Amino acid sequence: MINELIEKKAQGNSFQVSNIKLKLIFKGIIPDKITDETEDTEELISKIYEVADNFNIKLSNHKN
């Protein structure tokens, strides 16, 4: 989910990936610490959805 968020925001521009990761860090989400093994806590999921909304990005599994 976090990778999809970054990819969609970067719009295929690999240079932007670092900037977007940094934007997420300033928002309190550390992308490089989120792995497949990271527990999907409600807090983390809702934070990512909130950022996606702010970015005006629709994530593929977003219900709303």
Next chain:
Amino acid sequence: MTMKACTAYSTKTTVREIVADIKKQMAGFDARFIQFYASSVVDPEKISLEMKKAFPAVPMIGCSTAGEIVTGRMLDQSVVVMAFSDEIVENCKIEILTGISQLQEQVDDALGSFGRYYQQPMAELNTNEYVGLVLIDGLSVQEERINERIGDLTNITFIGGSAGDDLAFQKTYIYVNGQTYTDAAVLVVIKSKARFDVIKTQSFCGTDKIARITKADEKYRKILEINNRPALQEYAALLGKNVEETPNAFFSHPLGLEFEKDFYVRSPQKVEGDGIVFYCAIKEGMELSLLQSTDIVTDTRQAIETKVKEFGEISAIVNFNCILRTVELKQKQQTQAYGELFKDTPTIGFSTYGESYIGHINQTATMLVFN
């Protein structure tokens, strides 16, 4: 003149003399966009008005400062100006945000306006062609929100700084096309003909001491607990000093958010009870490194040289240089050496109350450079 950018400065005493002096230095230059930075000793209403009268057809922004930078010099009690020619500016659009302490939709509205002007949503603007400048009231405590919202809505680079008032901490001013504002920010989006890039430099190295922010009052930029202990006590422990000595070490040992071998500095301002107020907000859960200061002149020289090697010749630099760096340069009598780093390139800048680049950062110089 065939320069891409032209700079001028004046240390004269009256606004009329200052503007006449600047106008004379810029005679013959076909300006497409002007930015000026003025010491707080200069009357804010008059300087904005008179600058616009002097260059009525040119889009213009500026702000009050805590010190000025111009090609080859660091100054005080002056006004510094840079004009871009059409070799840099193909087009530009300015938006003023007012009443930012009650910030609601102003950033969205401004970016919407840019999108309509350039006939393309801001989220889709080409990041290699468009670049933004942002100047924010340095006493508004709104820098995080403004920078964050800009970053939400666009991927183009916005770079800038927070207006100052020569360390009086009373009132800072934003200037736009002859008007003067407080509690305001100004955004500019330039469609650039010249290639551009960013230099971000801060003179610190990391230590192995980690500060995990376990309790914070983000709105007031106050850290209450570090590593689950009262912030002041833990900061002192990380420094290996007693609590009384700790504030004296803030300057040389701020905290740094490490990302891709670079630091984004968060500087402690003052002690409040057992807590510490910072110059920018830090979120709970963030892990930061205790930093150790290094030499500003050496590091900035290296940052510029590295950029020149990577980027080629630089035709203009806009330098948003933290006031804390300026204070340190003054303490070490290095202002002349710092100014001389910029002697070969048209440069403008000022000593800021905070720097903008992706977020709100401290004790850093954020520079926009044009090829």
